[in-house]
Amino acid sequence: MKYSQYFIPTIKDSPADAELTSHKLMVRAGMIRKLAAGIYNILPFGLKAIRKVENIVRDELNKAGAVEVFLPSIQPSSLWEETGRWLQYDLELLRVKDRHDREFCYGPTHEEVITDLVRNDIKSYKQLPVNLYQIQTKFRDEIRPRFGIMRAREFTMKDAYSFDATDAGANISFEKMVQAYDNIFQRCGLQFRGVDADSGAIGGDFSREYMVLAESGENEVAYCNSCDYAANVEKAKVLYKENIESTVPEEQLEEVHTPGYKSIEEVANFLKVTPADCVKCLIYETEEEMIALLIRGDRQVNEIKLKNFLGVETIALASDELIYKTLQLTTGYLGPVGMKISVYADNELQENRTFVTGANKDEFHLKNVDLSRDAQIKGYGDFRNIEANDPCPSCGKHGINFCRGIEVGHVFKLGTKYSEKMNATFLDQNGKSQHFIMGCYGIGIGRTVAAAIEQNNDDKGIIWPKEIAPFHVHLVSLFNKDSDLMEASEKLYNELIEAGVEVLWDDRNESVGKKFKDADLLGLPLQIVFGKPFQEEKQVEITERKTLTKEKFPLNKAVEIITKKLS
Numbered sequence: 001m002k003y004s005q006y007f008i009p010t011i012k013d014s015p016a017d018a019e020l021t022s023h024k025l026m027v028r029a030g031m032i033r034k035l036a037a038g039i040y041n042i043l044p045f046g047l048k049a050i051r052k053v054e055n056i057v058r059d060e061l062n063k064a065g066a067v068e069v070f071l072p073s074i075q076p077s078s079l080w081e082e083t084g085r086w087l088q089y090d091l092e093l094l095r096v097k098d099r100h101d102r103e104f105c106y107g108p109t110h111e112e113v114i115t116d117l118v119r120n121d122i123k124s125y126k127q128l129p130v131n132l133y134q135i136q137t138k139f140r141d142e143i144r145p146r147f148g149i150m151r152a153r154e155f156t157m158k159d160a161y162s163f164d165a166t167d168a169g170a171n172i173s174f175e176k177m178v179q180a181y182d183n184i185f186q187r188c189g190l191q192f193r194g195v196d197a198d199s200g201a202i203g204g205d206f207s208r209e210y211m212v213l214a215e216s217g218e219n220e221v222a223y224c225n226s227c228d229y230a231a232n233v234e235k236a237k238v239l240y241k242e243n244i245e246s247t248v249p250e251e252q253l254e255e256v257h258t259p260g261y262k263s264i265e266e267v268a269n270f271l272k273v274t275p276a277d278c279v280k281c282l283i284y285e286t287e288e289e290m291i292a293l294l295i296r297g298d299r300q301v302n303e304i305k306l307k308n309f310l311g312v313e314t315i316a317l318a319s320d321e322l323i324y325k326t327l328q329l330t331t332g333y334l335g336p337v338g339m340k341i342s343v344y345a346d347n348e349l350q351e352n353r354t355f356v357t358g359a360n361k362d363e364f365h366l367k368n369v370d371l372s373r374d375a376q377i378k379g380y381g382d383f384r385n386i387e388a389n390d391p392c393p394s395c396g397k398h399g400i401n402f403c404r405g406i407e408v409g410h411v412f413k414l415g416t417k418y419s420e421k422m423n424a425t426f427l428d429q430n431g432k433s434q435h436f437i438m439g440c441y442g443i444g445i446g447r448t449v450a451a452a453i454e455q456n457n458d459d460k461g462i463i464w465p466k467e468i469a470p471f472h473v474h475l476v477s478l479f480n481k482d483s484d485l486m487e488a489s490e491k492l493y494n495e496l497i498e499a500g501v502e503v504l505w506d507d508r509n510e511s512v513g514k515k516f517k518d519a520d521l522l523g524l525p526l527q528i529v530f531g532k533p534f535q536e537e538k539q540v541e542i543t544e545r546k547t548l549t550k551e552k553f554p555l556n557k558a559v560e561i562i563t564k565k566l567s
C-alpha cells in the first residue's frame, strides 16, 4: 500500500479524553476516531489490525469445528421476554420501536436469537452437536464508556454458541473452545491467563475469562503461587475455617459514647481496638428489599458475591438519606443489634468472639457484641474479597498474589438456562424430548487489538506483534526528489509484495523527521529505509521496531533478508 494513496491521519498530540496508552496510540496512529461517547469510526489502519484478529479467530474456530453465521443486530423484544431478560437488563439495553410501535433492542449478546434459530431448525440428537458463531456488531449502553474501543458502546464481538445433547458432549464442546481461545490469544502475541470468573448477566454454572495481563486492566486477578489456580477477584472464593475450639467470653453488652467517631478507623482508635475487632454494617438496596450486611472492619465487601447469594438482579449501597428515611438511623452508628431489616454476615463473623458494632443510636457504639447472642443473622456467606494472607481456595496453601488484567474473552457453560426458558428441545435416541445443553463463548475483537497495543508499545509508539500487524514492513523513502531512490524503492516494494510480504510504502512528500516519527508511531515490525546509504553505496537500512536495532544490507539482498526476518 502506498501511503500517499492511503488514509492514515496520524497526529502528534493525544486526545484529552484518553487515559490509556492504547487509546492514545490508536487515535494518534490514525486507527480510530470518536463519533460520540463509546462510538467510533474505524479507519483503514485500525481496520487492518481488526481484520487480522478476526481472521485468526475465524481460522481457529473453524478448526475447532464451529460454523459461521450472521445474525441480525436488531432483535425483537418478544424473544427477550421469553427469557425474562427484557426486564432484567436495565439501561444497558438500547431499546427501539419500529413504525408499528413494536419493540426491539440492539443486541448486546445473542443467546435469545440463536436459541430461537436452533429450536426451529434442529429437531433430533442426530443433528448435534453444533457450534455456531458470528463476528458482529454489539451495542451495550455502557454507563461509563472509556478507553477508546476497549470499553465502547458499539463494538465488534465474536460470539459462539454450542448446542449438545448430553452433559459430556457439552463439556467436550467447551474444552474445544478453551483450546481454540488459547491458540487465538497466543497467535495474537498476547501475554494472557485464563481465570475462573463470575457469569454475570449471561448466567450459567461456570465460566472462564481470558485476561490480558496489563497494569491498566480493569479487572483484578488473584492467583496462587503453589498451584495453577487463578480467578477474577469478583469470583475468588474465600475458604472459611470453622473455629470450633474457642468459646465466646461471657461479657456484657456495653454501650459506649463515640461522639463524631463514625469510620471504622476513628472508632477503633478511640476504643483502642483494631479494625478487625470492629464490624462494618452496610445497608444495601436490591430490587426486592433493603438488607444489612456485616463484614469485619478491615475487609472489603464483594458485591458480586452478595448479589449472587441473594439471587437478585441489582444491588447498590443505600444512600444516607434513604437509610434515615426508612430506618431512622444515621450511618456511622449502624449495627446488627435491633436492626429491623434482614441481616446477612460474612462467614468470618461466625468465629467465636465478640466485636464492636454501631449501636443504632446516634453517637453510640456497642462493645462485646456476640452475634449469635445479640443479633438475628438471616444468613452467613462468603461476602468479601480474597486477600493476600488467605489460603488458596484450590490447594489450601498460603501465597495468593494479585495482578491486573483486561478481559478479552469469556467462555460460559450455560447448561439449560436458555433452552428451558425458551422451550428449545430435540428428540433424543429414545424419542424423548430434551432441552439443549448450551455453551456460549465471546471475544471482544476491538478490545483484543487495544489490549495488544496496551501490552506492546514504547514511548515512540506501537510495537505490533507480527501476526496482527496491519502490515509487516514499513518501507520509508526519505528523499522524494531523488528519482533513482524512488525507482529503487518502488522496485523493492513490488518484489516484497510478490514475495507475500505486506508493505506500507511511505512515498509521501513529507520531511525526513515526520516519516521517521510516523514509522515509529505506526510500529510495524520491520522498517526499511532508503536514505543516504542507498545514495552512497546502494544499501538499505533495516530496523526492527521492537528492539530498534539497525543493520545495513546491500539492496540486492533485501528481499531475502526481510523474508527471513519475518519468518
Ligand code: ATP
Pocket: 109, 140, 142, 149, 150, 151, 152, 153, 155, 157, 200, 202, 407, 408, 409, 410, 442, 443, 444, 445, 446, 447, 448
Ligand atoms: P466487561 O466485564 O468488561 O463489561 P462483559 O463481561 O460484560 O465485559 P461479555 O458479556 O463476557 O463481557 O462479552 C464478551 C467479550 O466482549 C468480553 O470478554 C470483551 O472482550 C468484549 N466486550 C464486552 N463489553 C465490551 C465493550 N463495552 N467494549 C468492547 N468490548 C467489549
Ligand code: MG
Pocket: 200, 209, 407, 409, 410
Ligand atoms: Mg465477561
